[in-house]
Every structure is written in C-alpha cells, then in structure tokens.
Amino acid sequence: MFALCDCNNFYANCERVFNPSLNNKPVIVLSNNDGSIIARSNEAKALGIQMGQPYFQARKVIEEHKVAVFSSNYELYGDMSNRVMTVLSGLAPETEIYSIDECFLGFPGWQEAELLTYAQDIKEKVKNWTGIPVSIGLAPTKTLAKAANKVAKKSEKVCLIRESSDIDSLLENLPIEELWGIGRQYAKLLKANSIHTALQFKNMPDGWIHKHLTIMGLRLAYELRGVSCLPLEKVQQTKKAICTSRSFGHYVSTYTEMEEAVSSFVFKCSEKLRKEGTAASVVTVFIHTNTFNTTLPQYSNSQTLRLPVATDSTPELIHYVLKGLKAIYKPGYAYKKAGVIVTGIVPNHAIQQNLFDEVDRAKHTQLMTTIDQINKRLRKHTDKFQSPVKFAVQTHSTKEANWPMQRKYLSPCYTTRWDQVLKAS
DNA sequence: TCTGGGGTCCTAGGACCC
C-alpha cells in the first residue's frame, strides 16, 4: 500500500505557523516581484481568488476582505518542508519526497485496519510537531493514492481505498482533468472523445491510450486498474538539470544589466551543483521580452554551449554562458525574463572512478537483450496495438566531459507492464 | 502599470557508424 501525504495550502500555512493570529483568516502568498498569487488558504479560495492569478487583478477582493498578503519566502518554506519530511521519515517505513509539500509513504505488507489508524496518527503528529496540517490518501498504487488524497482533503480524515468497487466509485467522481498526469491538452483530447471521468479513462483499450497518450498514459491507466507501475523512489536522485531564471521587476534594456543578471543566475546554478556534488557539461542561456505585452516588439532566443570538461566552477561556467549571451543578445528590446540551465550533469567524484563504467555496461547489455526479447514477442501481437511499440533507451552522452558513463532512463515498468500484457493475451 | 520558478519524461527524426 502507498500513502500520499500532502501539506494543506503549504505556503499559506507556513506563514501561519509563525503568525497564529492568521488562523481562520484568508491568507495568500505571492510569486517573485509580487507578480501573481501562488498559494491560498481555504478562506482565500472561498473568496474566489485563483491560483496563478495576477495580483493586480485580485487586488479589489483582497482589500475588501482584508486578506493577509505575503511575498514568498522560499527559505522558510524549504525549512518547514524539511521538518515535515524528517517527521514523516521517522514514522513511515519507506518515504519518497515528491515535492516541497508532498511525500509518498510505503507500507509494504501492512494490514488495512492498522494502517488506517496509523495514518491518522501520522497526520496528528505532523500537525503537533511542525504546525503544518496534512492530508493522507492510502491506496494500492501511487496514482490511486493521489486520487484518494483529494477525497481526504475534503473530509479532513485519512482516506483509504482498497476494494475495486471503492476504486471505481472514487474514479467515477474524479473529473478527468483532475487526474494526476492529465493536463490541459490531454483533458481536451479525452473530452473530445467522450471521456469525462477517470473511470471512463481506466476502461479504455490499451492500444487507444498508447496511441494518443504515449507510454505515460498507459502507465497511468494500469495504475488506475491497481497495477503498480510507479515504484517508490526511496533514494533521491541527483538532478538531471538545474535551472535558475527570473522575471525582472522592471524592463532590462542594456547589455551590462543583462550580463549582471545572467552572471548571478550562473552563480546560483553552480552553487546548486556543488551542493549536489555534481558538475555540468552543457549550459543553456535564454532571454525573452514580455510575452504578455503584445504591443511591444517581441524577441526571444537561447543558446546551448558544450563545455570541454564538466565543471561546477562559477567563473568557468560564466565564461561560456556570457559567450552564449553575446551571441543572442539584441539591443533595442525591453527584456523581461532570462535564465540559465545547466545539463549534462555528472557526479563530481565519479570522474576518477572507472568502476561505474563496467557496472553500467553490464546492465546495458542485459537491458538490450530484454528489450529485444519483448519486442520479438510483441510483434506477434501487433493487431492488439494500433501503432508498433518502440522501446527506446534514451542516452545522454557525456563523452566530452571526459566521463565515459552513459546515463539512461528506462522505467522498470516497461518490462513488467508489457510482460503482464503479454501474459494476458 | 502589474502575469512564478524549477523540474521530469517521452517521441520523432537526423547524422553517423559498422
């Protein structure tokens, strides 16, 4: 069984922990430059204030109802998040930190009855020890736990879903656009095909789902059917990309100012790299004008540069990023946003260790053999699938970084899932 | 006047190699 523990209105409640007089009052938190609304307490939601809404648009309601307004304080939220996660990892046998305010918990082999009371206990302890209220949903797969959590949010109780009849009624009442993994585009597509609830989606044929929503959609459908395809990621992976970007509070229209801003982004990126113990071998710099103001001339561009050797050093990275910036910067525009992304990330210490290389090669050979076998078997069943199934190993070469290890992603559920499909056919 | 920031994964296709 999986649980999803989600902090309620996280940023708003972080502010409340340090200012209890705000309890039961509307609270909102604003983005950088106080541009838009990124968190709302229940009371603020009830006033009709929308997530992501520009601050100036909601200003009237905010003043009318004396809503408490905060500029975002990410250090505080990060710190509160750490406290919550620490409590959770002390209480649950397995945990996966999914985001700043969400954590998956694993309870392998636990009985339903004890789990329900135990989860209730966790909820209370987190509230008492950190001040942050949380919701917990329990179910056989992560996707179902996410859905159960939505119910838990409304009822203030832990929600446990197990029996298939419970699952079906849960999904029947879940609009398709609220399903984890279905965004705006997919919701549009599905509705156009008369799929309005998660239950309807669950019952669609595999071939159709794979054709229109790729492998992600199929995985999602299996998860809804109670087949777990998304394992708990117990160890936190190092980041594959690190990005620092900002919207400017005012327009930037000189190269000097842009150079200064971009340099500070690089500084932050390299800081994050060092914190993770990694180094980057590719950098991207991008700039653009205000996309909301269509009366101004628009321009946006980016440039990606490959470094000769992976590095985490600020001056080295700045050297390449500024080279890129010079190539794309055009005078005469009012720039509103810029950013730096570093990728081609390798473990910093690993460069001296060729050990990794051998382990990886062995794994790779094994992987390719497995994929080959599955593909052969699948070809016999092509009529079951409207498009041929392609198994791919995505590789990310870091050769230029003097590091021979290749990075791959191939989710384990590829093999298990298709094995099940084949067994069934 | 004023519209966030930081990530993940998948797919298709081209260049190239043996």
Add this chain to the structure above:
DNA sequence: TCTGGGGTCCTAGGACCC
C-alpha cells in the same frame, strides 16, 4: 546492380508535475 539491419548520439519539441 540492388539494397540492410542494428545501433548510438544528439536535438527539438511537447506533454506533464508541484
């Protein structure tokens, strides 16, 4: 003269998440 299969590496773009 005619015609391949299997694989790597990379890029661009699209979808999604919080």
